[in-house]
Amino acid sequence: MAEQVRIKNTGLRGVTVADSAISFIDGEKGVLIYRGFRVEDLADRSSYMETAFLLLHGALPSQEELADFSRRIKAERQVPDFIIDSMKKWPADASPMDVLQATVPMLAMDDPSPIAADRHEQADKAMGLIARFPTLVAAWHRIRSGLEPLAPREDLEHAANFLYMLKGQEPDPETAHDLDVCLTLHADHTFNASTFACRETVSTQAHIYAGVASGVGALSGSLHGGANARVMAMLLELENEPDVADWVKKRLAAGERIMGLGHAVYKTEDPRSKYLKDMGRRLGDKTGQRWFEISSQIEETALAEFAKKGKTEIKPNVDFNSAPVYYLMGIPTDLMTPVFAISRIAGWCSHIIEETFAEAQEKPALYRPKAEYVGDYCGLMGCEFTPVDER
Numbered sequence: 001m002a003e004q005v006r007i008k009n010t011g012l013r014g015v016t017v018a019d020s021a022i023s024f025i026d027g028e029k030g031v032l033i034y035r036g037f038r039v040e041d042l043a044d045r046s047s048y049m050e051t052a053f054l055l056l057h058g059a060l061p062s063q064e065e066l067a068d069f070s071r072r073i074k075a076e077r078q079v080p081d082f083i084i085d086s087m088k089k090w091p092a093d094a095s096p097m098d099v100l101q102a103t104v105p106m107l108a109m110d111d112p113s114p115i116a117a118d119r120h121e122q123a124d125k126a127m128g129l130i131a132r133f134p135t136l137v138a139a140w141h142r143i144r145s146g147l148e149p150l151a152p153r154e155d156l157e158h159a160a161n162f163l164y165m166l167k168g169q170e171p172d173p174e175t176a177h178d179l180d181v182c183l184t185l186h187a188d189h190t191f192n193a194s195t196f197a198c199r200e201t202v203s204t205q206a207h208i209y210a211g212v213a214s215g216v217g218a219l220s221g222s223l224h225g226g227a228n229a230r231v232m233a234m235l236l237e238l239e240n241e242p243d244v245a246d247w248v249k250k251r252l253a254a255g256e257r258i259m260g261l262g263h264a265v266y267k268t269e270d271p272r273s274k275y276l277k278d279m280g281r282r283l284g285d286k287t288g289q290r291w292f293e294i295s296s297q298i299e300e301t302a303l304a305e306f307a308k309k310g311k312t313e314i315k316p317n318v319d320f321n322s323a324p325v326y327y328l329m330g331i332p333t334d335l336m337t338p339v340f341a342i343s344r345i346a347g348w349c350s351h352i353i354e355e356t357f358a359e360a361q362e363k364p365a366l367y368r369p370k371a372e373y374v375g376d377y378c379g380l381m382g383c384e385f386t387p388v389d390e391r
């Protein structure tokens with residue numbers, strides 16, 4: 001057996017790989033902007049539907065445009081029967097992210113021409129994906145729970161319809177609004193790992209479904225979208241822990257990471273995180289649950305420990321505060337990352353449209369970075385091959 005080769009990896013940190021007009025982050029100041037609008041303004045005054053339109057089309061919709069967009073999304077929520085029938089044969093303990101990733105190419109099979117001819121066609125396909133993601137996630141949860149999936153309801157808005165399809169009950173308006181705000185806050189985030197995966201895939205001229213399936217796969221990892229489920233698992237583990245501070249200190253001393261802290265771009269508090277923290281505090285007060293108290297203890301202790309080592313840039317990220325919020329809404333822990341995907345699909349599709357049909361771009365470039373070859377074998381030109389029976 002060959003020895004393991006030691007490699008270094010830049011993770012593409014700080015490398016500008018393309019122009020984009022979709023979103024902007026100032027990691028030093030804690031600013032996130034979608035198409036010119038601060039995310040806090042959108043969370044306070046807009047809606048997920050309006051934000052999805054903004055991301056896809058580059059401008060806020062008129063009242064008529066928003067009504068039409070919303071009506072079309074509502075009309076496209078159904079998923080084909082063959083996908084639901086297939087899901088019923090899948091193992092009930094399959095990860096919801098694996099299920100979501102597996103169903104996206106099945107949507108391509110249902111599309112007679114999955115390769116879009118222009119940006120309008122690509123935007124229509126994007127609307128179909130935005131419409132169907134909640135249906136796919138809710139359907140899987142019901143199937144694995146031994147229940148029949150519920151048909152989407154056109155009289156309900158996006159977040160309310162998802163919670164209805166998930167639980168079989170219409171949510172109260174406050175919960176539906178809170179989830180809509182969460183979806184708005186997660187809708188885009190520049191060239192994060194999953195968005196880059198989408199763009200990289202469609203740069204080969206693969207269709208939007210192949211791009212989105214790549215994005216779902218990348219989002220599932222615990223260093224990216226999977227972190228929210230890991231945060232909730234940590235909070236549940238600490239529910240009856242008498243000394244949270246001690247638990248945190250021991251974990252850090254053992255060289256382990258605390259999920260939900262730190263970010264590759266933000267060097268101060270993530271603007272989305274502050275928002276979700278307030279929501280978590282309010283929901284905690286309303287329900288009498290103490291997740292906010294536990295997460296505050298984790299944050300306080302970990303940040304003090306980081307400060308001792310001069311790592312003052314590690315702050316809570318969006319997953320740290322979204323996890324208890326989703327939990328208090330009754331969203332199961334392993335559906336937290338799929339809920340992230342239900343939101344981020346708008347950003348992914350906007351980036352896919354930009355990657356495939358951006359104007360003033362001479363030709364969409366196929367991503368093809370290079371690696372430093374460090375293979376320590378027989379020199380650059382390679383080894384002399386000997387057949388297996390002579391070895």
Ligand SMILES: CC(C)(COP(=O)(O)OP(=O)(O)OC[C@H]1O[C@@H](n2cnc3c(N)ncnc32)[C@H](O)[C@@H]1OP(=O)(O)O)[C@@H](O)C(=O)NCCC(=O)NCCS
Nearest residue numbers: 222223224227256257258259260261262263264314317319
């Ligand atoms: C998101 C993340 C990968 C970004 O990391 P990064 O900026 O690339 O920094 P690195 O992974 O190189 O870490 C830098 C240092 O900070 C430490 N660090 C970063 N995040 C940490 C965390 N959550 N817990 C403990 N230590 C952490 C690392 O151990 C490393 O220490 P070292 O230099 O002594 O080895 C990282 O902060 C992390 O793993 N966070 C937890 C997972 C998470 O919440 N992901 C969701 C992101 S939205």
